Amino acid sequence: MNAPILEVKHLTKHFPLKNALGAKTGQVRAVDDVSFALQKGETLGIVGESGCGKSTTARLLMQLIAPTAGDVLFEGKAVGSSELPLKEFHRQVQMVFQDSYSSLNPRLTVETSIAFGPQMHGVSARDAVVRARDLLDRVGLDPKRFAGRYPHELSGGQRQRVNIARALAVQPRIVILDEAVSALDKSVEAQVLNLLLDLKDAFDLTYLFISHDLNVVRYISDRVMVMYLGQVAELGETESIFATPLHPYSQALLASMPSMDPDHRTEAPPIAGDPPNPINPPSGCRFHTRCKFAQAACSVNAQPLLAYKANQHYVACEFFAANAHLSIASTEKAAAELTEVHA
Amino acid sequence: MNTFSIATAEKNVLAVEQSPGYWSGVFRRFSEDRIALFAGFVVLILVVLALFGPWLVPADPYQSSMLKRLKPIGTEGFPLGTDELGRDMLSRLMIGARLSLFMGITPVLFAFAIGATLGIIAGHAGGWINSIIMRTIDVFYAFPSVLLAIALSGALGAGIGNALLSLTLVFVPPICRVAESVTSQIRGRDFVEAARASGANAFAIIRVHVLGNVLGPIFVYSTSLIAVSMILASGLSFLGLGVKPPEPEWGLMLNTLRTAIYTQPWVAALPGLMIFITSMSFNMLSDGLRSAMDVKQ
Incomplete structure (x- = not known):
């Protein structure tokens, strides 16, 4: 590049x-x-x-x-x-x-x-x-x-x-x-x-x-680039992000798009509550207060940007691969080669 | 690098539809405002009196007569009566417009120059420069304006020059305050950000983008102070701190005629009436200017 x-x-x-x-x-x-x-x-x-x-x-x-x-x-x-x-x-x-x-x-x-x-x-x-x-x-x-x-x-x-x-x-x-x-x-x-x-x-x-x-x-x-509370949550090629959002926040954000198909209405709000106050942001991963996959470690560890798919796609969530099983099927294939980067 | 085709642009230089400018819109709105037009007409008459008074007066305003003291309004030869020294009131009121308007307008002009400069600098710079200028101005605000004018005139001594100086100092703080607030409003607008983002320095931004947007409102506010200045100047004369007798000035005339308030109340009220008419006219004129310059989307 x-x-x-x-x-x-x-x-x-x-x-x-x-x-x-x-x-x-x-x-x-x-x-x-x-x-x-x-x-x-x-x-x-x-x-x-x-x-x-x-x-x-x-x-x-x-x-x-x-x-x-x-x-x-x-x-x-x-x-x-x-x-x-x-x-x-x-x-x-x-x-x-x-x-x-x-x-x-x-x-x-x-x-x-x-x-x-x-x-x-x-x-x-x-x-x-x-x-x-x-x-x-x-x-x-x-x-x-x-x-x-x-x-x-x-x-x-x-x-x-x-x-x-x-x-x-x-x-x-x-x-x-x-x-x-x-x-x-x-x-x-x-x-x-x-x-x-x-x-x-x-x-x-x-x-x-x-x-x-x-x-x-x-x-x-x-x-x-998806931003959440002053930080980068996910960064990647447009089609990659829209097809397989890896970060739980990106998934929620994309799920909030109004559906064009009347048979698949967006009914349940994909994300609850307001963003936390940026004056005292949550410890660890900033999204853990609203994340439906949050684990104990999430409130402790700040999440670095992880590179995925030969540095074409970055995500700030170390559990995204595990979450993929709980989440939409399209992200299952996402658990591929992971390398931590210092962006 | 990008190349802009000069050929097509040269063609466009030929004729461009020019929109009627902002000021022609202001003029149109102002000319539709009857009250403001009337006030403007009154102010025009006063200005003519001030400029050409000595050639227009029917009698000598300094000629006193012990026999003709305090004649009522409508007396033969004295349409507005005479004052406590038998001088023709009409002539003195006409000549008085000169000093009264001078004392009303001059301090405001000086204060406009000083206050607008300080306020625009403070408003545009922000930060500690703003703090230094505005906190200093706040010190003047601690005194009521009448008291400040009297105190300064008293300390400097009687006389027109000192009265002008003290009135100027009285009007710098409010004009500066208004200038600061309109400028900091403009500074927050995106077009000033965009100008900064285009690499322009502060001087160019103030000259091109700030002045055109703030001078109008500051000027309008200042014209409303002319009435206050006239009243304060009259007050100073009334207290013996401004114009000295026998010069005709409305405030001073009001002072010397106050002893006649029971014998000739109508004659004694005339200088006050002139002050009232003049200050009202200036107020309505500045009001009309403000609404004419107010572009609502």
Whole structure:
């Protein structure tokens, strides 16, 4: 396998909780020791329920908030080091936010918003506007009609197209899409997803696609990372994860997808209760409080990521093979060669 | 690397439909607001009086006459009566607009420049810079504004310059507070995050993304302070700390005429009425501006 374009090592973000006097009373473990690698040209989907640290991971990657610990390497170079200053990193990696309205300046025309980024990287105002209009064309908005408009005059889908153009304006190589299509209605969502796939080919992009919508993630992603309470539960190729989820949480998450078949209705909730509080996460495996296969050891041992199927699929559950017998039949064949890795 | 086709883009440079801008929308909404238009009209009259008063007055506002003291409203030759020294009230009220408006607007302008700068810096920077600026501002908040103005003027000594200075200091904290809060709201919006993510520095972000969104609300809030400033300045004059006699200023006139409140109550109330009309007009004008600038989705 080639060297990854973006490598994340032990990324950790703890938000301190302070009392009125500023003394530290605890911390929210939003992201806890997350490691993964992004290969050039792939789309990595990140899924998980609300509050599992998906968006915090995105903001950490974007260097919008400072990590408590851990490193982000772009093409092997540490971000923020002398080799790769933050400004140069921000030319390579861009982000599209969920709220299409909030992410555009209401006082600026669409083309001014798009042209802002390139100008910050030394492109002349005239060239930046030319580039903005070209990009509007590429995202399916006629520059003649849309360049001079203000965000409130556009629909949600059009605004998100503008946001995509804005992200592409500095000619990045990685685009982080943080719930970028989640706020759109279904038909528009499909159009924007297809636009994203077209742009990926046209500009040779690598995507990090964050969503809570499993169908969308399955459609667009090459690989999927399942997060639970600030940690990686499972990471593998999309079809491998959707066909044979190994982690009990992934199994529950996939079982929660609405069934398209009226003869096989999803009736029993596959998972009970709310996620535990990330301020005091459960000891050992963080999922053991809600896991139907939990054993005594689970509340003691933190679960490392185990590699399976020649390092194509990782799971943070040492009992997944045993659980497979108790669980759906498709995972029975999963008890194959196991090697512990330090991801 | 990606290549953007300049050829197609050059074609697009030709003609782009320009949407009517934000300010033309503000102007349209404002022109539909009758109350604000009326208030604006009154303010316009006051400004004209302030600018051209000396050429418009019917009589000499400084000419006193012991024989014509405290004539009632409607007296021959003195449509609004005379004051305790027999000077023409109409002329003095017209000339008084000059100093009263000056004392109302100038401190607010200075305070706007200082307070908005501090507040935008505090709101955008956050963290310890915010703490230092805002906790310092909070110290000023500990005093009621009237007391602070009187105390500062008293300590600095009477006179217009010192009154302006003390009023400016009184208005910096509230403007700074408003500037800080709108700026930190804008800072939390995704488009500022996106600008940071595009590699822009703080200066460029403030210039392009913050100022356009915060100056309007801060300005509107400041215009509402003009009325307060006028009343405080009148109060200072009333206490002998601002404008000195025989200059006509509404607060000072109110003070010197208070002895006549039982003999000529209507004449004695006229400067107060002017202060009331002016402050109401400024308040309604800023109210109208605020609703005109409020873009609801």
